[in-house]
Amino acid sequence: MAANEFVTSAPPHVKTKDLTGSAMRDVAIALIPVIAVAIGFFRLYALVNLTACVLAAIASEWVMRKIMGREPTIGDWSAIVTGLFVGLLLPPALPFYYGMLGTVIAVALVKELMGGLGYNIFNPALFGFVSLLLISQLWSMWNTSINLGTINGVTGATPLTFIKGGALNGLRPGYWNLFLGNPGGSFSEASVLAVLVGAAYLMYKGHITWHIPASIIGTVFVLTAILGENPLYMILAGGVMFGSFFMATDWVTSPDTKIAQILYGVLIGVLIVVIRLYAAPTGAVAYSILIGNAFTPLLNKLFVRKRFGAVKSAAA
Amino acid sequence: MELRTFRGGIHPPYRKETTAGKATVEISLPDEVVIPLQQHVGAPNNPVVAVGDKVEAGQKVGESDAFISAPVHTSVSGTVKAIEDRKNFTGASVKSVVISVDPNQPTKWTEKKNVDDATPEQIRDAAKEAGLVGLGGAAFPTFVKLSPPKDKPIDTVLINGCECEPYLTCDHRLMLERPDDLIAGLKLMMKAVGANKGVIGVEENKMDAADLLISKVCSEPSLDVVVLEVKYPEGAEKMLIDAVTGRRVPPGKLPSEVGVLVQNVQTAVALYDAVATGKPIVERVITVTGPGTKQPGNVLVKLGTPISHVIEQCGGLSGDVAKVVIGGPMTGWAQKDLSATVVKGTSGILALTSEVVDTNAEQKCVGCGKCIEACPMFLTPNYIVKYARRGQWDLADKFGARDCFECGCCSYVCPASIPHVGYVRKAKAEITAAEKK
Numbered sequence: 001m002a003a004n005e006f007v008t009s010a011p012p013h014v015k016t017k018d019l020t021g022s023a024m025r026d027v028a029i030a031l032i033p034v035i036a037v038a039i040g041f042f043r044l045y046a047l048v049n050l051t052a053c054v055l056a057a058i059a060s061e062w063v064m065r066k067i068m069g070r071e072p073t074i075g076d077w078s079a080i081v082t083g084l085f086v087g088l089l090l091p092p093a094l095p096f097y098y099g100m101l102g103t104v105i106a107v108a109l110v111k112e113l114m115g116g117l118g119y120n121i122f123n124p125a126l127f128g129f130v131s132l133l134l135i136s137q138l139w140s141m142w143n144t145s146i147n148l149g150t151i152n153g154v155t156g157a158t159p160l161t162f163i164k165g166g167a168l169n170g171l172r173p174g175y176w177n178l179f180l181g182n183p184g185g186s187f188s189e190a191s192v193l194a195v196l197v198g199a200a201y202l203m204y205k206g207h208i209t210w211h212i213p214a215s216i217i218g219t220v221f222v223l224t225a226i227l228g229e230n231p232l233y234m235i236l237a238g239g240v241m242f243g244s245f246f247m248a249t250d251w252v253t254s255p256d257t258k259i260a261q262i263l264y265g266v267l268i269g270v271l272i273v274v275i276r277l278y279a280a281p282t283g284a285v286a287y288s289i290l291i292g293n294a295f296t297p298l299l300n301k302l303f304v305r306k307r308f309g310a311v312k313s314a315a316a
Numbered sequence: 317m318e319l320r321t322f323r324g325g326i327h328p329p330y331r332k333e334t335t336a337g338k339a340t341v342e343i344s345l346p347d348e349v350v351i352p353l354q355q356h357v358g359a360p361n362n363p364v365v366a367v368g369d370k371v372e373a374g375q376k377v378g379e380s381d382a383f384i385s386a387p388v389h390t391s392v393s394g395t396v397k398a399i400e401d402r403k404n405f406t407g408a409s410v411k412s413v414v415i416s417v418d419p420n421q422p423t424k425w426t427e428k429k430n431v432d433d434a435t436p437e438q439i440r441d442a443a444k445e446a447g448l449v450g451l452g453g454a455a456f457p458t459f460v461k462l463s464p465p466k467d468k469p470i471d472t473v474l475i476n477g478c479e480c481e482p483y484l485t486c487d488h489r490l491m492l493e494r495p496d497d498l499i500a501g502l503k504l505m506m507k508a509v510g511a512n513k514g515v516i517g518v519e520e521n522k523m524d525a526a527d528l529l530i531s532k533v534c535s536e537p538s539l540d541v542v543v544l545e546v547k548y549p550e551g552a553e554k555m556l557i558d559a560v561t562g563r564r565v566p567p568g569k570l571p572s573e574v575g576v577l578v579q580n581v582q583t584a585v586a587l588y589d590a591v592a593t594g595k596p597i598v599e600r601v602i603t604v605t606g607p608g609t610k611q612p613g614n615v616l617v618k619l620g621t622p623i624s625h626v627i628e629q630c631g632g633l634s635g636d637v638a639k640v641v642i643g644g645p646m647t648g649w650a651q652k653d654l655s656a657t658v659v660k661g662t663s664g665i666l667a668l669t670s671e672v673v674d675t676n677a678e679q680k681c682v683g684c685g686k687c688i689e690a691c692p693m694f695l696t697p698n699y700i701v702k703y704a705r706r707g708q709w710d711l712a713d714k715f716g717a718r719d720c721f722e723c724g725c726c727s728y729v730c731p732a733s734i735p736h737v738g739y740v741r742k743a744k745a746e747i748t749a750a751e752k753k
Binding site: 006009012015018019020022023116119206253256300 | 329554566567637638640641645647650666668672673674685686692698699714715719727735741
């Protein structure tokens with residue numbers, strides 16, 4: 001027999017073709033309805049901002065990996081997805097260079113400085129977004145021209161302004177309006193339907209499950225009702241839907257077991273309601289998810305699965 | 317109707333259609349056979365022949381006094397050429413009896429005696445003398461399984477006809493070609509352990525075999541055929557018991573804990589042969605397939621036949637064969653070359669081309685949780701890997717490294733191409749070593 005040598009490695013010898021890159025590509029595909037609605041409402045504002053963020057993401061990933069002597073990973077779609085996320089989280093009126101700044105923070109600091117995809121503790125896009133929020137609030141003390149929440153042609157309050165009900169009740173958008181399409185708030189908040197279509201695709205592809213989104217949305221709904229505010233308006237307005245399905249479900253920064261995922265969702269849901277009602281509505285979802293991210297390692301450690309055939313938890 | 321199954325698992329492409337319809341054919345004898353003295357789980361055998369001895373097919377060439385062991389026999393008549401270390405299919409050096417094959421081979425084991433009168437002792441003895449082991453691949457001595465502890469009565473014997481590994485079809489063929497002998501073997505097992513129920517579990521992708529077996533057992537109240545969902549690893553002992561009986565074997569325990577004995581299709585047929593004709597385990601049916609095989613099929617092979625000879629008899633290799641695997645693609649052993657020989661636990665030889673072989677480099681875990689969903693033992697494979705990487709063996713153990721039976725579902729689904737099974741094997745070795753200290 002000829003001395004030809006074959007590849008030897010541990011089993012299994014066949015594997016799925018669904019690698020991290022293809023999952024990230026699926027996330028980008030799932031964002032298409034949201035992006036389409038954004039472009040439909042905001043035209044050039046959406047196109048320019050999203051393009052700027054994606055380019056900033058690709059560039060900062062490439063530069064950071066170059067500096068740190070790592071192989072480029074454009075092919076895993078992760079930078080593109082982060083760029084899209086940061087862009088979609090921002091309000092249309094914000095000049096595109098702010099979006100780029102937020103993206104650079106997300107990709108360069110939160111992801112690459114932590115070691116790259118898989119090593120980050122916090123959701124990069126949310127971190128970038130919250131950084132901008134903080135910067136702009138400080139900045140606006142000196143420079144009032146930056147005004148988050150103000151969109152082209154519509155000067156005035158975003159739908160979130162109305163979550164506490166009261167005198168302004170008559171002015172707030174209707175449920176159907178919020179569900180189908182209402183150009184208030186950020187790009188990603190324009191249509192709940194678009195978010196749900198994308199989320200359905202991710203569920204169909206097996207990349208996300210109902211556990212995290214359902215527990216966040218359920219908690220927000222129930223807690224809001226208990227506190228005497230309008231629960232339906234609370235979940236339809238602002239970033240609850242987008243955050244629950246697209247941001248809180250991020251593989252890297254969410255817990256791994258189902259029980260931990262549900263608790264994580266409940267925690268985020270409680271935080272959203274508390275922050276929205278008793279602090280600032282803008283960015284409440286983002287802050288809540290980031291705080292949830294911080295609890296992920298602990299939740300992962302606490303909830304060891306009950307093993308096959310085990311009568312009591314094997315971790316005891 | 318919803319079919320019975322277990323929780324977790326995966327649906328890999330099965331690729332059985334290439335060989336499922338091909339009847340078993342016997343291949344020609346090689347010039348020499350290499351019989352490893354250890355082909356089972358347990359104590360190794362000592363040779364009972366010497367270099368230069370003339371041996372006859374079926375003659376015992378190695379045995380041991382240990383309880384958990386199984387003797388080995390020569391599969392052919394010939395002359396002992398050497399007794400030396402040879403590499404087996406796992407790459408380990410094992411003392412082996414090398415026999416040059418006689419051109420004239422005797423015709424044996426054709427006379428079948430009635431097995432109805434066999435006593436449990438006779439059945440166990442026949443299994444032991446025949447060197448019978450689990451032929452599904454685990455290779456645990458059969459007679460040990462047929463001797464359950466007194467305090468753990470067995471009520472059900474379960475025949476594993478799932479053949480859940482992709483590509484393999486040898487069990488499928490055997491169910492179609494020797495259904496009566498399979499049922500006779502099942503009854504012998506039931507008698508040996510005193511079970512009153514016998515069940516054959518078959519996956520739904522083998523309905524021809526299931527229907528045939530159902531037609532044969534429908535008049536027997538103690539026998540049953542259960543059709544199961546097609547899912548890997550349906551044929552794993554604990555998963556199969558769960559799917560068929562709803563009983564779950566506790567961590568670290570054997571199936572006897574829940575009153576069940578599981579045996580592979582081929583083992584049942586071989587037990588019947590052993591009791592009816594006194595034939596030891598000297599040959600078996602294996603599937604030779606994969607995109608790099610010229611003439612894929614199911615072949616009856618004498619044990620000890622080099623896989624190079626088997627592949628030659630199946631037309632040889634074609635194309636860019638990247639990997640040759642002994643066993644199934646999920647749990648089999650990748651071969652460096654074609655020198656290993658067919659042993660009792662060999663179920664298949666797969667020639668995989670570079671197109672189907674995964675060559676992606678290991679990436680960082682992204683926490684997708686797919687390995688957790690897939691794990692049929694309800695473990696968190698990502699944590700076992702995490703702690704194994706850091707050398708924290710106690711934590712790897714806490715997260716269930718030793719409960720893992722290495723089905724490979726986690727690695728199959730992993731988008732980051734992490735070789736969990738390799739880490740688990742390392743963790744198991746370290747945990748056992750630490751315990752011995």
